[in-house]
Amino acid sequence: MTAETSRAADLTPKGAATGKIPATVITGFLGAGKTTMIRNILQNAEGKRIALIINEFGDLGVDGEVLKGCGAETCTEDDVIELTNGCICCTVADDFIPTMTALLERPNRPDHIVIETSGLALPQPLIAAFNWPDIRTQVTVDGVVTVVDSAAVAAGRFAEDHDKVAAQRVADDSLDHESPIEELFEDQLTAADLIVLNKTDLLDAEGLAAVRREVATRTARKPAMVEASQGSVPVSVLLGLNVGTEGDIANRKSHHEMEHEAGEEHDHDEFDSFVVPLGPVAAPEALVARLKEIIAAHDILRLKGFVAVEGKPARLLIQAVGQRVDSYFDRPWAPGEARESRLVVIGLAGLDRAAIERALQA
Ligand SMILES: Nc1nc2c(ncn2[C@@H]2O[C@H](COP(=O)(O)OP(=O)(O)OP(=O)(O)O)[C@@H](O)[C@H]2O)c(=O)[nH]1
Structure with a gap:
């Protein structure tokens, strides 16, 4: 393949031109600002009809409540689907696929689907689900957006705390992970097509530059980064990335997949x-x-x-x-x-x- 044809292949539209509904996966650690950013998307959707699938860790449905109350005309309560039966990455077959199938069978299909993972979700199994036969002919992953709590990064929340990990291991010698928070943080970054460095209002320019450098070292991939406060990123930047991420999942392996190629189950016991x-x-x-x-x-x-x-x-x-x-x-x-x-x-x-x-x- 010449450079020209390979470039042309890269530019092949994955979403609208193929008739597939684009789906944006929004991930990021607990409290990074995912729901806040989605609220901003809904309020600035400019007529685009958006269906939301949201998944939360801890069964109180706070995110759904916040989003249903946002008053966006293009996203009614019917368009907000909550998956409360555990973390989305562990319930792909039982929850996510049937939900997506039902959504696609609706007479009034959405223009765009936005999926908010729980803050503890490993995005990789969810993205891989878009390769399932029933799904891949109808929907494509427009892009994975990973939201980062810049203030938490600056405070060292995702840097390994060796004392704490050691204490956890003493308490439970079955733990095989170095640091569950750090690994998850890196896995969510590795899945990203776009990283949003959120909560910039809590840092000065120097602190933010340090966060940017630290985030860049946490993934071998080099997705674009944008800075934001209150998840305020233009909708035109977030939606329409047109990546088709499900086709690139083999290049975004999580720590878990790399450690357990033999197929050990992932869970959230940590x-x-x-x-x-x-x-x-x-x-x-x-x-x-x-x-x-x-x-x-x-x-x-x-x-x-x-x-x-x-x-x-x-x-x-x-x-x-x-x-x-x-x-x-x-x-x-x-x-x-x-x-x-x-x-x-x-x-x-x-x-x-x-x-x-x-x-x-x-
Ligand atoms: N200071 C500041 N606070 C923010 C910003 N973005 C979000 N928050 C606050 O951070 C808290 C968590 O925001 P959410 O949007 O609920 O975060 P989330 O990622 O959806 O949280 P989970 O779903 O629980 O993982 C809320 O109190 C938000 O108001 C920001 O840019 N700056």
Whole structure:
């Protein structure tokens, strides 16, 4: 093949011109800003009809709630499909394929499909699923966008903590991974066609340049990087990458695939999550202060959920990523809706659930 013909082959349209619906996979570690970025996509879709498939670790459905409430005309509640039965990379055959098939059978097919993986998902099995016979004739992966929490990278969250890994291994000698967080971070970067360095508002130019260098060292591939705050990247940059990533999956192997070519199953045993119910809260500021202490004491990676505040007609959305806790009233409680306070807690396996529950409910 000459250089010219090989270049022409590279430019072959994978999506629209082949009649396939383009699907964008949005991945990235817990709390990186995936849902925030998708909200931005929906609000700036300019008439493009988008169907969303979202998958969350921890069964509270917070992301779905946030996205359904975003009021975008081109993405109604029917267009938001939540996969709550575990992490999408482990439930491809049972959950993802049937969901995609049902979506494709709808009379009113979407112009574009956006898939948000859970923050703990390994994107590779999901991308490979686009090669399944029923799917590959109808849909193609337009691109994989990996969202990075730049502040967390700067804080060393994805650099190996040798003491912690050693402690984990003492607690569970079946652990064969060097560091589950670091590996997953790198696997998500390795899957990327585009990397979004998000949360730039939390860093100065020097810090951001260091993050850019560090991210570049974490994958042998060299996907483009864009910087963003609040996931604000033009839709024209995110959608329409036209890569056909499912055809390149062999070049994006995860640590897990490289270590276990023999086919050992991937799972999420290294991580743990549970939901804690609380009573109504009298003082949200005091709750937020307490959350920060509990997160630090137990090294909780992610905590989110809804809280009923005494005397308030709206529910309080709590979003914590590491030590940073955001909270705001997102919408009024609906008539007849149970005013429950529930928080999902996610961390490395071995979280002291009883102690965390006691502290949260105190
Ligand atoms: N300061 C700052 N906060 C951000 C930015 N983007 C998102 N956040 C906040 O980070 C938190 C997590 O954002 P999400 O969009 O829910 O992150 P996610 O990747 O969908 O999280 P999971 O689905 O739980 O993995 C929320 O409190 C957001 O408001 C940003 O650019 N800057």
